Amino acid sequence: MIPELGHYALVLALFVALVQATLPMAGAATGNAAWMAVARPAALAQVLLIAVAYLALTWAYVVSDFSVMNVVQNSHSLKPMLYKVSGVWGNHEGSMILWVAMLAVFGAAVALFGRNLPPTLKARVLSVQAMIGVGFYLFILMTSNPFVRVIPAPLEGNDLNPLLQDPGLAFHPPFLYLGYVGFSMAFSFAVAALIEGRVDPAWARWVRPWTLVAWSSLTLGIAMGSWWAYYELGWGGWWYWDPVENASFMPWLAGTALLHSAIVVEKRDALKTWTVLLAIVTFSLSLMGTFLVRSGILTSVHAFAVDPERGVFILFLLIIATGGSLALYAYRAPSLKAGGVFAPVSREGALVLNNLLLSTATATVFIGTLYPLFLDVLDLGKVSVGPPFFNATFVPLMIPMVAVMAVGPLLAWKRGDLPGALKRLWSAAAATLAVVLLTVWVYGGPVMAIVGMGLAAWATVGALAELAERVRLFRIPLRDSLARAAGLPRGTWGTTIAHASLGIAIVGMVGSSAWQSETIQAMRVGDTAEVAGYSIRFDGVDQGIVENFRTDIGRFTVERDGAFVATLTPERRFYPSQQMTTTEAAIHTTWLSDVYIALGDPNEAGQWTVRLYHHPFVPWIWLGCIGLVAGGLVSLSDRRLRVGAPERRRSPPAAAAHAAE
Amino acid sequence: MTRKKRRLYMLGLALLGLGTATALTLTAFEDNLVFFFSPTDLQMKVAEVQDRSFRLGGLVEDGSVKRQPDGITTDFRVTDGVNGVLVSYRGQLPDLFREGQGVVAEGKLRPDGVFLAREVLAKHDENYMPPEVADALKRAEHFRAGETTLVKE
Numbered sequence: 042m043i044p045e046l047g048h049y050a051l052v053l054a055l056f057v058a059l060v061q062a063t064l065p066m067a068g069a070a071t072g073n074a075a076w077m078a079v080a081r082p083a084a085l086a087q088v089l090l091i092a093v094a095y096l097a098l099t100w101a102y103v104v105s106d107f108s109v110m111n112v113v114q115n116s117h118s119l120k121p122m123l124y125k126v127s128g129v130w131g132n133h134e135g136s137m138i139l140w141v142a143m144l145a146v147f148g149a150a151v152a153l154f155g156r157n158l159p160p161t162l163k164a165r166v167l168s169v170q171a172m173i174g175v176g177f178y179l180f181i182l183m184t185s186n187p188f189v190r191v192i193p194a195p196l197e198g199n200d201l202n203p204l205l206q207d208p209g210l211a212f213h214p215p216f217l218y219l220g221y222v223g224f225s226m227a228f229s230f231a232v233a234a235l236i237e238g239r240v241d242p243a244w245a246r247w248v249r250p251w252t253l254v255a256w257s258s259l260t261l262g263i264a265m266g267s268w269w270a271y272y273e274l275g276w277g278g279w280w281y282w283d284p285v286e287n288a289s290f291m292p293w294l295a296g297t298a299l300l301h302s303a304i305v306v307e308k309r310d311a312l313k314t315w316t317v318l319l320a321i322v323t324f325s326l327s328l329m330g331t332f333l334v335r336s337g338i339l340t341s342v343h344a345f346a347v348d349p350e351r352g353v354f355i356l357f358l359l360i361i362a363t364g365g366s367l368a369l370y371a372y373r374a375p376s377l378k379a380g381g382v383f384a385p386v387s388r389e390g391a392l393v394l395n396n397l398l399l400s401t402a403t404a405t406v407f408i409g410t411l412y413p414l415f416l417d418v419l420d421l422g423k424v425s426v427g428p429p430f431f432n433a434t435f436v437p438l439m440i441p442m443v444a445v446m447a448v449g450p451l452l453a454w455k456r457g458d459l460p461g462a463l464k465r466l467w468s469a470a471a472a473t474l475a476v477v478l479l480t481v482w483v484y485g486g487p488v489m490a491i492v493g494m495g496l497a498a499w500a501t502v503g504a505l506a507e508l509a510e511r512v513r514l515f516r517i518p519l520r521d522s523l524a525r526a527a528g529l530p531r532g533t534w535g536t537t538i539a540h541a542s543l544g545i546a547i548v549g550m551v552g553s554s555a556w557q558s559e560t561i562q563a564m565r566v567g568d569t570a571e572v573a574g575y576s577i578r579f580d581g582v583d584q585g586i587v588e589n590f591r592t593d594i595g596r597f598t599v600e601r602d603g604a605f606v607a608t609l610t611p612e613r614r615f616y617p618s619q620q621m622t623t624t625e626a627a628i629h630t631t632w633l634s635d636v637y638i639a640l641g642d643p644n645e646a647g648q649w650t651v652r653l654y655h656h657p658f659v660p661w662i663w664l665g666c667i668g669l670v671a672g673g674l675v676s677l678s679d680r681r682l683r684v685g686a687p688e689r690r691r692s693p694p695a696a697a698a699h700a701a702e
Numbered sequence: 703m704t705r706k707k708r709r710l711y712m713l714g715l716a717l718l719g720l721g722t723a724t725a726l727t728l729t730a731f732e733d734n735l736v737f738f739f740s741p742t743d744l745q746m747k748v749a750e751v752q753d754r755s756f757r758l759g760g761l762v763e764d765g766s767v768k769r770q771p772d773g774i775t776t777d778f779r780v781t782d783g784v785n786g787v788l789v790s791y792r793g794q795l796p797d798l799f800r801e802g803q804g805v806v807a808e809g810k811l812r813p814d815g816v817f818l819a820r821e822v823l824a825k826h827d828e829n830y831m832p833p834e835v836a837d838a839l840k841r842a843e844h845f846r847a848g849e850t851t852l853v854k855e
Contacts, residue, residue: 275794385711397715401723408727423738423834425757426731427808433730438723561793563773622797641794648773650794 044109047097048188051138054090054145055178057083061148061171065164069236077164084152084167087145087174095142098187099129108194111135111187117200117618119589127211128201133335133351134187136214140331141177143222144170147251151226158247165233166226173225176358184351200589200618209269217262217289221327223255224296228324231317232366235373240313245306248320250677252303256296257673263289264666275624275639277559277654279662280550282431287410288330291403295323298399301392309389309454310380315396317377318370325363326403332359333410387457391449398442405434436489443496443547446540447503451510465510469503484556493551501544508537531679539672546665552634552658559655563648573655575636576600577609582640582649590614595640595649599629611640635659736808740838741785744811751811758787758817759806759835767801780805780817782838791819804835 061083068076101109102125105118115132116125124131130139148170155163181187204210230248234240266289271279280286299319305312332355383389409426416424447469451462463470476498480491509515511533512525558573569578580596593613599606609627616623626639634657641650738757739747758780766779766786775792778801789807799805799822807819 382708385708393712393715397719401719405723405727412731423837425736425738425808427734427736430730430734433734434723434726437726561774624797639794644769644773646773650774652794 043097043100044106044188044190047094047101048186050090050093050097051178051182051188054087054094054141055175055182057086057090058171058174058178061087062168062175066168069161069164069168074160077160080164080167080171081152083171084145084148087171088149091138091142091145095129095138098135098138099126102126102129105198106194107196107198108190108192109187110189110191113191113195113198115201116198117589118197119618120200120206121588123208123211124201124206128205130214130218131201131205131211134181134185136218137177137181137185138187139215140218140222141174141181143218144174144177144225147222147226148174155247162230162233162237162244165236166229169229169232170225173229173362176361180351180354180358184354197618200616203590203614203616203619203621203623204273206616207269207273209265209273213262213265213269215262216258216265220255220257220259220262220289220296221292221330223251223258224292224299224320224324224327226251226255227299227320228362228366231320232369234317235366235369238373238376240306240317240377242307242310245303245316249300249303249307252296252300252320253673253677256293256300257670257677259289259293259296260666260673261670263293264663264670267666268663271659272626272628272637273624275626275641275652277557277626277637277639277652277656279553279659282409282428284410285334287406288333291406291410292323292326292330294399294403294406295319295326298396298403299323301395301399305389305392306380309383311383311389312393312396313377313380314374317374319396319400321363321366321370325359325366326407328355328359328362332356381455383454384456386452386459388449388452388454390457391445391452394445395442395449398438398445402435402438402442405438406431409434440492440496443500443543446543447499447507450504450507450536450540466503466506468506468509469499472502473499487555490551490555493547493555497544497547497551499544500547501541504537504540504544508533532676535672535674535676535679537672538675539669542665542668542672544665545661545668549658549660549662549665553656553662556657557654560653562651562653563644564651565648570651570653572636572653573634574601575606575655577636577638577653579649579651582643589618590616593640595627595638595651597627597638599636607636609636609638611638613640613642630660632660633658738806738834740782740835740841741780741787742782742841743838744787745785748811748815753810755808755810755820757806757808757834758789758819759804759838760786761835761839762799762801762803762805764801780807782841787817788815789817789819791822793822795822804839806835 061080064076065078065080065083068074068079098111100106101112102116103122105112105116105125107113111132111134115135116128120128129135148167151158151163151166151170155166158166227248230244230251234244263286266286267279270281271277299316302312302316302319306316332352335351335355381389409430412426413424416422447466448459448462451457451465452459473495477491477495480494484490508526511529512522514522560570560572562568562570564570564579566579566581569576571577576599578598578600580598583594583596585592585594591614593615595609595611595613597609597611599609607629609629611627612625614623614625615621624639624641626637628638629636634655637652637654637656639652639654641652643649736755736757737751738759739751741758741760744751744758760780760782763779763781763786766777768777769775770777774794775790776795777788777790779786780789781787789809791807791809806823807817808821808823809817809819812818
């Protein structure tokens with residue numbers, strides 16, 4: 042009964058979305074206030090209905106209702122409760138329910154908090170949001186209905202793919218989707234603005250908080266996925282430039298560009314058409330990410346079994362959404378008035394450069410990811426594009442971007458003083474030199490790694506130097522500096538934290554790719570292996586049965602120069618329900634580097650395959666990512682960006698009139 | 703700076719970016735495209751693939767997996783039902799590596815005709831068949847028209 046209730050709620054949500062997609066749009070065109078007013082209750086009703094559907098599915102998982110096909114395929118009565126709840130989105134059908142639920146929540150947030158949005162803009166935004174919703178409701182109901190029953194009901198389920206039974210991955214999809222779906226807000230605002238025919242600073246202030254939420258979530262989602270790949274797959278890598286990874290990375294790159302260009306629209310009323318285009322592109326890339334992952338047309342190391350029919354449906358959604366919005370853009374964008382003028386050397390100029398480099402980088406990732414598909418369609422052979430391609434294209438583009446990143450915030454709007462800005466970065470230059478010399482002394486090479494470490498120092502110290510400059514550190518009494526720091530807008534703090542964190546993450550990325558040591562050995566109990574100055578003794582294997590799996594737990598003692606460092610217990614788990622083995626690596630971190638052990642199979646001679654790694658600086662990647670997210674959240678807490686508060690800030694006359702209620 | 707001049711400047715920058723990206727992409731493509739071959743393809747292209755990294759795909763032949771005495775290297779044959787290639791891989795095989803299952807390996811062909819794999823692609827799901835492998839098997843099957851099918855999935 043409960044699954045049917047969920048199914049019914051989903052169908053109702055489709056009809057509510059249909060109404061919301063059409064009536065308010067027509068109302069805004071004809072000036073019919075009553076029709077426009079439909080958007081708000083409709084958006085709220087959608088949330089309510091989709092919540093019922095979502096909870097119904099969760100209920101089926103929690104009580105292990107094996108008469109529901111989706112539960113049979115992805116759950117097991119012995120599965121821990123955490124994975125019963127997270128299992129709802131651990132499969133295709135359920136994850137799509139999560140997708141529309143988030144879409145509905147974002148729509149409702151506009152309906153609730155967008156009180157000072159001009160009524161026509163609000164009606165149009167909610168309408169566009171509902172159109173996306175209609176597409177996905179149809180997709181779920183026609184190709185991926187999670188409420189389908191199976192009769193007779195089996196006694197036990199097939200269990201969730203064991204690789205996904207992991208806390209890191211349990212929360213990876215929700216954050217990733219929160220990011221993807223969050224960009225739908227920027228998209229809806231962009232399309233609505235194109236229909237309205239006006240983009241102004243007030244518009245950018247409404248768009249930025251949503252973009253920040255989406256960007257922060259996507260950053261966290263990608264970082265969690267990377268972290269999971271690092272310790273769960275047992276290959277010791279954290280990024281493979283795999284199509285499925287690139288699928289989430291492209292919207293991230295475009296979203297980062299959008300975040301920065303929206304600042305220019307807000308502060309300087311310039312780059313308007315470009316920002317609108319970026320908003321469309323970012324969400325289109327999010328849709329494409331969903332398509333690439335769900336259609337399975339690309340060979341990925343992370344591939345899951347898929348259904349081609351679904352891919353075709355999403356492809357159509359993608360074509361309609363992207364094609365439609367781009368056509369609208371081509372038709373309407375010329376009518377958007379160009380804004381403020383600026384010199385090439387200025388804050389705007391630096392942000393333009395950031396945008397150019399980020400969008401070019403997005404384009405190279407796009408080409409590398411889709412080229413194999415393109416050749417395949419034209420029947421020109423089967424190829425794959427691997428990490429060397431991306432390292433050769435992406436990295437050279439990021440070097441100038443990071444170099445400019447430290448300088449940009451020190452330039453004034455409109456016309457900047459480059460020599461002056463560089464002079465104020467002397468501390469960053471000194472730090473860069475010191476780090477470069479230190480790197481050469483400790484590691485000696487390779488050249489790219491030395492450049493990378495120098496850039497990382499430049500970015501981090503540069504961001505801190507900019508902050509020191511703002512609070513006039515050491516030039517006025519410390520207490521006054523602290524008072525100034527406390528008075529800085531949160532947005533400024535967010536920028537500093539995010540830029541400094543990117544530098545920290547770069548240290549991790551460079552260090553782990555340049556100086557990783559790895560050894561694979563067949564070890565008997567009692568054997569000792571060496572990696573990067575650590576000696577690792579294999580003490581034995583314990584066996585156990587836990588919940589829904591059997592496990593072999595290796596015991597290793599890590600020593601350095603005869604002194605005890607740590608005991609590590611990598612696991613090898615076997616899940617009988619799916620006849621599948623997973624690897625749980627054991628990691629000892631010193632925050633400067635990780636000692637990493639993955640346990641493999643035993644052979645007939647009683648030897649176990651053991652992979653031992655020393656990963657320098659990998660923890661810095663996770664620290665840097667946490668910092669990026671923190672930067673995003675701190676910016677979000679800036680009261681100027683609060684969704685309910687934008688009209689309180691002084692704004693140009695046009696925007697003020699526009700924002701007036 | 704006038705609006706026109708600024709626009710020209712921006713256009714120049716954009717073109718520069720685009721040009722750089724194109725140049726980077728093209729040079730990178732030349733060196734880094736990894737082609738996919740089935741064992742049958744390989745028969746015809748042995749000369750072309752010398753010293754080049756490529757992907758080899760097919761099914762792991764039943765009964766062909768042998769662990770070498772060093773305890774780490776594994777030898778196995780990859781087959782598309784018509785031809786087979788001996789593959790040698792040093793390292794830990796993915797958790798879902800099994801005889802009779804689809805596999806994609808990346809590496810180089812040694813002069814003695816053994817494929818030295820640098821990487822064996824893992825799968826997260828045992829029902830998943832890499833699309834290239836499925837396609838290669840289909841082609842090989844077509845080639846042997848009339849014989850019993852080897853593809854069970």
